[in-house]
Amino acid sequence: MPELPEVETVRRGLAPAMVGARFARVTLRRPNLRFPFPESFVERLEGRTVLALDRRAKYLVAGLDSGESLILHLGMSGRFDVAMPDGRNLSPGDFYLDGAQGAPKHDHVVMALSNGATVTYNDARRFGFMDLVPSADLATCRHFAAMGLEPLSDALTPEAVARLFRHKITPLKAALLDQRLIAGLGNIYVCEALHRAGLHPEMPAGRLAGPDGRPSSKARLLAKVIPQVLTEAVAAGGSTLRDYAQTDGSSGAFQHAFRVYDRAGEVCRTIGCGGCIERITQSGRSTFYCATCQRHPEGLSGSSKIPVKSKVEL
Template sequence: MPELPEVETVRLGLQPAMEGFRIDRAVANRGDLRFSFQPDFAARLTGQTITGLGRRAKYLLADLSSGDVLLMHLGMSGSFRVVNGAAATTPGEFHHPRSEDRTHDHVVFEMSSGARVIFNDPRRFGFMKIFPRATIEDEPHLKGLGPEPLGNAFDAKMLARACAGKQTSLKAALLDQRVVAGLGNIYVCEALWRAHLSPKRKASTLADRKGAPTDRAGRLVDAIRAVLGDAIKAGGSSLRDHRQTSGELGYFQHSFAVYDREDERCRTPGCNGTVKRFVQNGRSTFWCGGCQK
């Protein structure tokens, strides 16, 4: 499933075609994706201007001139295609042709910008939902989410406070969306490697006996911010079905230090360890026992 950097890449790709423009026509080509579309889904969107296009964790949020918000989730295979005229734009040195199978084009937005924004989702685990902006604090999909890892509220004190007393593993705590929003398996593995922390370490060790952050908490916050920032700059990891909205592959998958590098030599300077894989909470964990303690 796309993680925060991939979703942010999609947001940045959609902005020029959608933000500040009117939805002249919205079409849902089927009745449901992961969930059923609301009966008035297309009607509530048609004629509305998208005043802002944001992101919360792994969700896209389009603010509408009506006061509603369109929440969009990519699921496992969802992606957007921006079409101007007869063809989609596909710039990029690492261009990879998109599938020509249009039977999975489930939602189409015809924008006053002249662009057609098309949501394609073969596995149909994505979804879209409209709700009033005034009720956003009560929206079930957003309620209870932790701070954004790239936001000002996310720091060593906050992370230590959230993990104090937790007997779960450090990796499990970071995957808990109530602790920090938007992190997934790939970037947690990468951040723990950068911080030289074992994914098996207890989460409680990020705080001392008084609840103050340890040096580990500071290193981990810095590592999370750095790995997400690098991934966003590179255009997202583009693993499996994810593509940027232009159709080009992102580049960060070529820079993973530990993820999917089982039995390769660790890239930490001076470390003679080897990247290993084990299953943790049902997910593959990649790490180096030589430098991650």
């Protein structure tokens, strides 16, 4: 599933074609994706102008001049192709890394815009979805009401981290993946952030706050490295793993900078460390870390290590 940097990369690719343009014609080639399309979906879009294209966590939000907002979620394999009016196709062919997931038979929504651009939503697995909600109700709508703070916003402070995780005995990695606390963080970038911060993924999350509730040095470091990792990933165009590609069809490059993710059995890239990247499972998901530079504060080690030779489930 695309994580925050991939969704932000898609947003930046879509914005030049969509912002300021009007939906001239919208074609649905099926009645549903993960969920049925909203009632009168086509009629509510056609003739409306896109005022802005924003991102909330892993969602895209297009504000319309009708007072509604179009919410877009990519699911597991969703992507947008953009054909420009000057004849350039920014996404020719199939760019998914595992076969024909970008094939035309998976083009489910086609949006012709007033500026001549055509934006096509392609989704082989159909886990993505689209919704329309009143713009004034975005913060309280069913998609965002329980969502935590944005990790690329000024709200991610050491004090906020300490407040969110105080008294929690949940393993730190699991707590960081809780979208009700910090929204948009996924498995890849949490692994990378924890490594940069030198924090063990199984450390109790409550250790980020002192007895008085003030942020510990660990909280201050984590609040610093999370946006660093995400910003670097956005600058690299995200990470191409199995079936993610940018709107122009090209691959993201941040996977080449992974320090721990998907590197089980390899040497830690921290200068002077000399440790080896290990892999454990947490809540059924793969966690990658260096036991040398991410020591558990209680001297514990991963209790569910997976053999290096086993296949990584992305």
